[in-house]
Amino acid sequence: MDAMRPSPSPAPRGSARISVAAAVAVVAALAAVPAFVSNPYALHIMILLFLSVIMGSAWNVVGGYAGQYSVGHAAYYGIGAYVTLIFMTQYRIMPWWGTWVAMAAALAVALVIGSITFRLRGPYFVLASIAVAEVIRLTVLNWKSVTNGAEGILSGPIPKIAFGETTIKFISKVPFYYVGLAMVVATVLANLAVQHSKLGYYFQAIREDQDAAHSLGINLTFHKNVALGISAVFTALAGSYYALYVRFIDPSTVLTIDVSVQMVLICIIGGIGTVLGPVIGALVLVALSETLRSNLITDVLISIGAVSAESRVGAFLKEHLSHAHMLIYGVLVVVVILFMPDGILGWVRQSMRRRALAAAGEKR
Amino acid sequence: MALFLQSVVSGLLVGGVYALIGIGLTLIFGVMRIINFAHGDLLMMGMYGTWIAFTAWKLDPFLSILLVFPALFLWGAFLQRTFINRVLGALPQNQILLTIGLGLVMSNTAMFLFTSDYRILTTSYSSESFQLAGLSLSSPLAVSFVITATITAILYWFLMKTDTGQAIRATAQDRDAAQLMGINVRWMSILSFGLGAAFAGTAGALISPTYYIFPQVGQPFTLKAFVVVVLGGMGSVVGATLGGLLVGVTESLAAVYISSGLKDLVVYVVFLLILLFKPAGLLGKSRM
Numbered sequence A: 001m002d003a004m005r006p007s008p009s010p011a012p013r014g015s016a017r018i019s020v021a022a023a024v025a026v027v028a029a030l031a032a033v034p035a036f037v038s039n040p041y042a043l044h045i046m047i048l049l050f051l052s053v054i055m056g057s058a059w060n061v062v063g064g065y066a067g068q069y070s071v072g073h074a075a076y077y078g079i080g081a082y083v084t085l086i087f088m089t090q091y092r093i094m095p096w097w098g099t100w101v102a103m104a105a106a107l108a109v110a111l112v113i114g115s116i117t118f119r120l121r122g123p124y125f126v127l128a129s130i131a132v133a134e135v136i137r138l139t140v141l142n143w144k145s146v147t148n149g150a151e152g153i154l155s156g157p158i159p160k161i162a163f164g165e166t167t168i169k170f171i172s173k174v175p176f177y178y179v180g181l182a183m184v185v186a187t188v189l190a191n192l193a194v195q196h197s198k199l200g201y202y203f204q205a206i207r208e209d210q211d212a213a214h215s216l217g218i219n220l221t222f223h224k225n226v227a228l229g230i231s232a233v234f235t236a237l238a239g240s241y242y243a244l245y246v247r248f249i250d251p252s253t254v255l256t257i258d259v260s261v262q263m264v265l266i267c268i269i270g271g272i273g274t275v276l277g278p279v280i281g282a283l284v285l286v287a288l289s290e291t292l293r294s295n296l297i298t299d300v301l302i303s304i305g306a307v308s309a310e311s312r313v314g315a316f317l318k319e320h321l322s323h324a325h326m327l328i329y330g331v332l333v334v335v336v337i338l339f340m341p342d343g344i345l346g347w348v349r350q351s352m353r354r355r356a357l358a359a360a361g362e363k364r
Numbered sequence B: 001m002a003l004f005l006q007s008v009v010s011g012l013l014v015g016g017v018y019a020l021i022g023i024g025l026t027l028i029f030g031v032m033r034i035i036n037f038a039h040g041d042l043l044m045m046g047m048y049g050t051w052i053a054f055t056a057w058k059l060d061p062f063l064s065i066l067l068v069f070p071a072l073f074l075w076g077a078f079l080q081r082t083f084i085n086r087v088l089g090a091l092p093q094n095q096i097l098l099t100i101g102l103g104l105v106m107s108n109t110a111m112f113l114f115t116s117d118y119r120i121l122t123t124s125y126s127s128e129s130f131q132l133a134g135l136s137l138s139s140p141l142a143v144s145f146v147i148t149a150t151i152t153a154i155l156y157w158f159l160m161k162t163d164t165g166q167a168i169r170a171t172a173q174d175r176d177a178a179q180l181m182g183i184n185v186r187w188m189s190i191l192s193f194g195l196g197a198a199f200a201g202t203a204g205a206l207i208s209p210t211y212y213i214f215p216q217v218g219q220p221f222t223l224k225a226f227v228v229v230v231l232g233g234m235g236s237v238v239g240a241t242l243g244g245l246l247v248g249v250t251e252s253l254a255a256v257y258i259s260s261g262l263k264d265l266v267v268y269v270v271f272l273l274i275l276l277f278k279p280a281g282l283l284g285k286s287r288m
Helices: A015-036 A040-065 A074-091 A095-117 A122-142 A174-196 A198-208 A210-215 A220-246 A257-270 A277-293 A296-303 A312-323 A325-339 A343-363 B002-032 B039-057 B065-082 B092-114 B139-161 B163-173 B175-180 B185-207 B215-232 B237-257 B260-277
Strands: A161-163 A166-168 B129-132 B135-138
Touching: A015 A040, A015 A174, A040 A174, A040 A198, A040 A220, A040 A257, A040 A277, A074 A095, A074 A122, A074 A220, A074 A257, A095 A122, A095 A220, A095 B260, A122 A257, A122 B092, A122 B215, A122 B260, A174 A198, A174 A220, A198 A210, A198 A220, A210 A220, A257 A277, A257 A325, A257 A343, A257 B092, A277 A296, A277 A325, A277 A343, A325 A343, A325 B092, B002 B039, B002 B135, B002 B139, B002 B163, B002 B185, B002 B215, B002 B237, B039 B065, B039 B092, B039 B185, B039 B215, B065 B185, B092 B215, B129 B139, B135 B139, B139 B163, B139 B185, B139 B237, B163 B175, B163 B185, B175 B185, B215 B237, B215 B260, B237 B260
Parallel strands: none
Antiparallel strands: A161 A166, B129 B135
């Protein structure tokens, strides 16, 4: 049954150097983007993409590598968002310190939750993770003196930061872009480190067969907790980034089960338990939801004359298609689970392998 | 004391509906070992079905069960045949995600068709209540409790006395052995998913006079159904019935004695405690 999983097949030697070079080139190109692109909407989409990559990669550590399907990561995302903004608005603590506090808080909560819920397996663990996230959401909703309840927290502008002569003002989207890019690099590197470290092998052993891993002397609860801890810290980072970028949070945006589900979807659609999977998943989901939200598809349909803007169909599409991105997510998940259980990345790899085999067969 | 009794009784009335939702979920889990994350969305479909029947033909919500039950049964059977059946041997995670995906499709299609406006179904008796032994009972909830009890009783009879019911129980006990005994396991799976969906839809019809109807209404009910089912032991119909009543009473008492904002919190904390200390449920290992 586990044969369906993408086993991290060792890449042939020499290709590692190429992929490092490719990765550096991609990051360099991304770093150069704000120099050429000043359109705030384009930068906004890139920031959303970065956020999704961080969320997906963060979940991937515990869900993908250690195989513990938490559907309650909204808890850590929300803690990241809330701690950062509460510290900034109420205690006037600079967000770049607040974020660290938020990550520490998420880590602490994760370790408590983990040591309780990791005694459970399979579907029971999934249910427990959801219940814990709900408990945290309801606590935030009812702890009005600190969290402002359902009204949420609206923060003023983010204080500027000074490095000697240069000051960075968080007014335009450019500083957020660079911060996001740096966080993406850090998160993806963390995934890479996990995949190739001894710790990562322990995680994957637990994922493949916990009892076998246990019998080989791997401390299950400890290693699951380590995986959850790493995952929670990066999830809190994403939450904190979101809160500072949007400057408004409430329980129904950062603490709902939708956030948790979205994190899982990014990984499933891209390819779970791989470094590139969450990146691909985030690319697909952000591209899809933004084209729908901006009514691009309807505009294209109208401009090529498939439907007229005045007709009832055109009006209906314009009215409704922009809200349909969750519907498309749902369809996408169903399709991916049924037809590409290893995600887009796994599907691409498999069809490439098949093509290579076919080519080898022809030669013979 | 009167307050205590009053809240216990109102809790039981609401708990009856929870029990019905939980029974559907536990039936599906028992036979297929699949946790249906789209369960609340099936309930949502039942609510909208009732609402449409009420606004279009002035059909009484309780009568519309006669429509909603078969409709949701067919829908559930279709879902099982086309989607769920393909992942029966897959990783549990993938099964969960498939049902999450199906749920997203259902709730967002509802949003597409009906917008996210809150709908209310106001009957002449929506806010009516009557007195019984000094306690005040909400009429629609009391009627729905009676209907729930009847349906549950019929289900027990069906599972215990009929051949098909016994075949379902056998499939739940041991799928392979049941197949070897000549039971059509595929058909039993379709049947139980259909029944599970029909129960969820019926519960939706029953609560539609007292709840807001909107596309995302299902999610909290999905979570609550999990609580109900785990409390009673996954796969146990008797357990789900008791679990439903227990959750209803816990909620009602928590609302009265702690705070109405915290009632769900209390339920989830109880749920976590049960998961940790008695994961097989309060009734132990019994199945169906």
